[in-house]
Amino acid sequence: MTELQELARQLLTEKTVNVVIGYEEGPRGVRPAFITAPEQASSLVFNIHCVQNLAAYLNPRRKQVAQLGKAAIVVKGCDARAVAGMIREQQVERANVVIIALRCGGVLQNPGTASELTAETTSVRCAGCTVRDPKLFDYVLGELPPEPPVNTHRVEQIAALERMTSAERWNFWTAQLSRCVRCHACREACPMCFCVKCTAEKTQPQWIDPSSTPRANRAWQTMRVLHQAGRCVDCLECERACPEHIPLGLLARYVADAVERRFDYAASDDPSVAAPFGAYRPGDEEEFIR
Amino acid sequence: MTHRFLSHQGLASLVAQLLAANTRVIAPVRAKDDPQQIDYQPIHSFEEAAIGVRLPRRSLKEYFLPPTEVLLHYSQTKEGVEIREVSTAAPPQVILGATPCDVASLEVVDKVMGWDYRDELWFGRREATTIVSFLCSLADSTCFCTAVGLGPESFRGSDLLLVPVDGGYLANVVTSRGEALLHGFASEATDAAIAAAESSSRAARQKVDSNLEALPADFGGWLASNFDNPLWKTIALRCHGCGACAAVCPTCHCFDIVDEHDTADSGVRRRNWDSCQTGLFTLHASGHNPRQSQSERFRQRIQHKFSIYPSRFAEILCTGCGRCSRSCPGGMDLPKLLLELVTLSQAKPEVSGQ
Numbered sequence: 001m002t003e004l005q006e007l008a009r010q011l012l013t014e015k016t017v018n019v020v021i022g023y024e025e026g027p028r029g030v031r032p033a034f035i036t037a038p039e040q041a042s043s044l045v046f047n048i049h050c051v052q053n054l055a056a057y058l059n060p061r062r063k064q065v066a067q068l069g070k071a072a073i074v075v076k077g078c079d080a081r082a083v084a085g086m087i088r089e090q091q092v093e094r095a096n097v098v099i100i101a102l103r104c105g106g107v108l109q110n111p112g113t114a115s116e117l118t119a120e121t122t123s124v125r126c127a128g129c130t131v132r133d134p135k136l137f138d139y140v141l142g143e144l145p146p147e148p149p150v151n152t153h154r155v156e157q158i159a160a161l162e163r164m165t166s167a168e169r170w171n172f173w174t175a176q177l178s179r180c181v182r183c184h185a186c187r188e189a190c191p192m193c194f195c196v197k198c199t200a201e202k203t204q205p206q207w208i209d210p211s212s213t214p215r216a217n218r219a220w221q222t223m224r225v226l227h228q229a230g231r232c233v234d235c236l237e238c239e240r241a242c243p244e245h246i247p248l249g250l251l252a253r254y255v256a257d258a259v260e261r262r263f264d265y266a267a268s269d270d271p272s273v274a275a276p277f278g279a280y281r282p283g284d285e286e287e288f289i290r
Numbered sequence: 291m292t293h294r295f296l297s298h299q300g301l302a303s304l305v306a307q308l309l310a311a312n313t314r315v316i317a318p319v320r321a322k323d324d325p326q327q328i329d330y331q332p333i334h335s336f337e338e339a340a341i342g343v344r345l346p347r348r349s350l351k352e353y354f355l356p357p358t359e360v361l362l363h364y365s366q367t368k369e370g371v372e373i374r375e376v377s378t379a380a381p382p383q384v385i386l387g388a389t390p391c392d393v394a395s396l397e398v399v400d401k402v403m404g405w406d407y408r409d410e411l412w413f414g415r416r417e418a419t420t421i422v423s424f425l426c427s428l429a430d431s432t433c434f435c436t437a438v439g440l441g442p443e444s445f446r447g448s449d450l451l452l453v454p455v456d457g458g459y460l461a462n463v464v465t466s467r468g469e470a471l472l473h474g475f476a477s478e479a480t481d482a483a484i485a486a487a488e489s490s491s492r493a494a495r496q497k498v499d500s501n502l503e504a505l506p507a508d509f510g511g512w513l514a515s516n517f518d519n520p521l522w523k524t525i526a527l528r529c530h531g532c533g534a535c536a537a538v539c540p541t542c543h544c545f546d547i548v549d550e551h552d553t554a555d556s557g558v559r560r561r562n563w564d565s566c567q568t569g570l571f572t573l574h575a576s577g578h579n580p581r582q583s584q585s586e587r588f589r590q591r592i593q594h595k596f597s598i599y600p601s602r603f604a605e606i607l608c609t610g611c612g613r614c615s616r617s618c619p620g621g622m623d624l625p626k627l628l629l630e631l632v633t634l635s636q637a638k639p640e641v642s643g644q
Contacts, residue, residue, distance in 0.1 A: 027431065031621025032528040052619070056530060063583035064527055111621070181357040181563055185532035188568065189619045201570055209550045211560045212358040241530070241619040243348065243537035245323055 002044075003141045004074070007100060009041035011072050017098050018069030021057050023050045029112030032057065036068060046074065046102050046142070051111040051123065053235035055082035056191035058092050072098035072138075076107070077131030080269045081233040082191040084136050087271035089231075089278070091194050094271065101134035102141050106148025110240075117148045124154035125234045125249070136269045157250055158257065173218070173251070179244040180217040182210060186248050187224065189241035192231045199223060225251050230259040230276040233267045291445075292469075293484055294476035297458035304475045305336040305386065314383040316353055318346050330388070341387035342454070345428045349540030349611065350385060350392045354399075354415045358562045361411075361547070365556035378410035380418040384471070389426045391435045391609040393447040395540035396421075401603040402543065420467050423448040425491055429498035432612030434625045436495060437502040440609055443491035453487035460487035498610075502625045505596070505606070505632060512635040513597035517589070521634065525627065526588030528620040533565030535614035535622070541595070541607045544571075566590050592631070 008020040012035065022044045024033035030049035034057075035041055054073055057065045065071070075083060080101055086092040106117050106126040114121035127150045134140055161169060184200065187193040200208050200220055208223065209216035225232075225248075232252045239249040260266050262285050263276040276284075296304075308315050314332050317339035321327040328346045330353070333339055363374040385393075396416065403409040426435075426442035435441055445451040449468030452459040460483045461476055463469050536542040546564040551557040564571060567588070572581045581587050599607035608624075615623045 026621045027623045027626050028615065028621070031623075034524075034527045052621070057528075062530075064523070064529075064585045067523070067583075068527075181537055183533050183537045183563065183565060184568065185530075185534040185537065185619075188532035189530045189534075206550075210546070210548055211550060211562050237619055241532045241534050243534045243617055245321075245327075245347070247323075 002046075004046055004100070004102070005041045005044050007139055007141065008035055008044055008072070009038045011098060012036070012038040012041065016070075017072040019065070020044070020072045020074070020100075021054050021065070022046075022074035022100075023052070023054075029110070031111065034065065034068065044074070048105070048107050048117055048148075049111045050074075050076070050102075051107050051109070051240075053079045053082055053191055053233070053237055055079050055086065055233075055235075056189060056237065058083065058086055058097060059191065059194050060091060061194060061196070070096060070098075072100055074100045074102065075134065075137075076102060076104040077134035077269065078104075078125065078129065078233060079191075079235065080131065080134050080136040081267045082235060084269045084271045085192055085231055085233060085267065085275075086194070088273075088275065089194075098139075099137045100139045100141065101137035103134065103144040104129075104132050105145025106132075109151070119149045119151055122148045122151045123236070124151050125236055127151055127155060131269055134269070136271070154250060154253060157247075158254060161250075161254060174214060176246050176251075177217045177221050178214050179246055180212060180221065181244060182212045182217065182220065183243060185241040185243060186238035189237040190228075191235065191237065192228060192233065193224070221246075221248070221251065225255050228252055229255050230263065230265055231267065232256055292463045293479040293487075294461040294463055294472055295455075295458060295479040295483055296452065296461045296472065296476045300458060300475040300477075301452075302336045304471070305333075305339070308384055309334065309336075314381065315386055316350075316383060317341065317386040318343065318388075321347065330385075333386075339387055341424055342427065345389060345426075345430070345433075345611070345613075346392070347613075347617075348538055349395065349613065350388055351395070351540050351543075353383070353385070353419075354396060354412060355543060355545070355563070358560050359411065361559045361561055363556070363558050364549075367555075376411075378414040380415040382418050382420075383415075385419060385421045387452075388421060388423045388448075389428065389611070390423050390442060390444040390446070390448070390451070391426070391433075391440060391611040392540050393421055393423045394440050394444055395447075395609045395611075397447040398541055398605045398607060398609065399543050401605055402599075405603075420449050420471055421447060422450045422452060422468070422471070425451065425453040425487070425494055427490070427494045427497065429494070429501070430612065431501060432615040432623070432625060433498045433610060434502040434612065434628070435610035436499050437504050437625070437628070438606045438608050438610045439504070442494035442498060453490060455483045455486045455490075460484060462487075502610075502629060503632075505628065506636065509632060509635060510597040510600040513593055513631070514601070516635075517593070521631075522585050522589040524585075525630075526584050526622070529567075529584045529588050529618075529622055530620050531567050531569070531584045531587060532619065533567040534617045534619065535591070536565035536567055537563065538613040538617045540609055540611055540613075566594070592627075596628075 011017045020035040023030045024043045109123045208219045236249040317333045318328045319331045321329045328344045365372045403412040445464045449465045451462040544564045545561045547561045573579045595607040
């Protein structure tokens with residue numbers, strides 16, 4: 001039995017938690033698992049296929065999970081930033097979740113695909129990762145594996161976007177977002193989208209038209225990505241959920257880079273560090289407010 | 291049903307003639323954003339079509355029920371409200387190389403679209419469309435068409451079903467519309483071609499057959515009488531409720547109707563795709579929501595597809611295409627869940643007493 005399975009079994013046996021949210025082998029690669037009995041702990045795995053950010057299941061609106069009781073959650077260092085975000089924004093009480101962090105050597109872009117990490121198969125979000133050795137945890141497991149190969153695909157995409165004129169960039173995103181069918185799967189799968197009532201669903205007034213039209217799609221995705229500025233943890237769940245395969249992660253990363261340049265802030269795994277959205281510093285740049 | 295032989299050149303000429311006559315032809319093509327993937331798209335030349343390469347990412351649904359469409363234009367004048375309805379006549383279109391699961395779904399959805407109200411926009415497009423499907427040899431582990439009464443060789447909803455054989459295709463002529471389309475392009479089918487097509491149909495069927503056994507006849511009844519079974523509490527734990535499954539599903543057809551203003555006194559009424567997997571779907575104006583959690587919403591998805599729709603229309607609202615499983619970010623897997631439910635439904639009740 002692995003260290004992870006043993007810990008899960010112990011937490012459940014001692015009734016420290018009622019459920020361990022982790023990963024198991026599924027019919028098409030690794031998938032989220034909800035372990036509620038000690039004897040099920042042996043199905044837990046952790047490997048390069050553990051793509052999903054499980055933090056979304058801590059969202060109190062996931063009532064089907066919340067009804068199970070107190071949870072322990074398996075996270076990679078990158079996912080821990082989402083848990084930190086939820087603690088920072090008072091969605092989760094730190095004392096009410098047991099964080100099991102795994103030292104990480106990178107994951108694949110998709111859970112059901114390739115069998116090894118290469119420059120093509122490794123997730124773009126692993127490039128330049130600084131949290132392979134997690135800092136937010138109750139338990140941290142495993143030895144630190146070697147760094148994964150670097151997938152430069154997104155860095156190249158961002159460089160290409162930077163080279164465009166603003167009109168070209170506008171046309172690029174208009175074309176991408178015109179495919180949006182407004183199912184809002186991106187929002188539902190996102191660990192950091194937890195508003196009780198999304199602006200897209202407000203009807204008095206109707207801030208954003210609900211139909212899939214270029215104007216409304218742009219308004220919706222612009223609003224969402226701006227609301228994610230400095231909050232997005234780059235887990236790419238939005239992009240994996242999108243039935244139209246819109247590169248939503250690229251859009252979010254583009255904004256995250258701007259936040260980093262402007263506010264010297266990247267999504268942090270320390271819940272006590274204030275994010276730009278919820279804090280004001282006298283030195284904040286504001287020349288763009290006119 | 292009659293059989294005809296259509297050569298590769300014959301099919302290319304047929305498509306060229308359609309395109310020359312400005313008929314919209316929709317076929318599987320390589321996706322612009324990812325050449326490994328396939329989308330149904332209008333083509334401008336036969337060479338663009340990538341038939342039999344891989345199951346298209348999305349179904350044919352958007353060509354009959356677009357993600358959004360205008361129902362009427364309205365404007366308010368001093369005299370009152372002026373309404374201008376949209377035309378329900380659709381230009382002719384031909385669908386080429388669609389998979390049997392996608393084509394069959396159209397007939398399944400026809401039932402509800404023509405039920406208490408005849409949906410003229412849906413049927414306008416249905417009647418304007420000629421469908422040429424292909425024997426599907428693309429099944430992967432998420433496919434289960436044979437479990438819901440279909441198969442990779444099913445011609446349900448097709449005008450023509452093409453099966454690749456030496457030198458071209460064996461054309462199964464299903465309707466007179468299909469026969470008219472072939473006119474002048476096809477020749478007599480040889481017995482050898484018919485036999486070869488039968489053999490490849492069997493092989494295609496074997497590829498998917500073992501994924502899931504045919505659903506039992508009383509499955510819908512069991513679901514209906516197990517509405518309060520505690521299994522629903524845990525079956526959808528990993529479901530985010532994102533509704534991506536409904537967007538890619540060929541049979542999910544629910545829509546929402548909204549009015550959108552262009553100016554203060556004019557605008558459009560549209561209908562948009564909707565999904566029972568989101569909380570908003572059943573939220574009442576009072577604030578009450580009868581489906582409080584994802585447990586109830588996922589139960590609805592299963593009940594509607596495998597119990598409610600069959601009891602009303604004698605049709606399973608699923609063609610086994612497997613897209614919901616492929617697109618689910620949470621790793622929900624419909625064939626696996628159906629197997630669990632079927633196993634539970636067939637479990638003998640425990641004998642109580644001595």
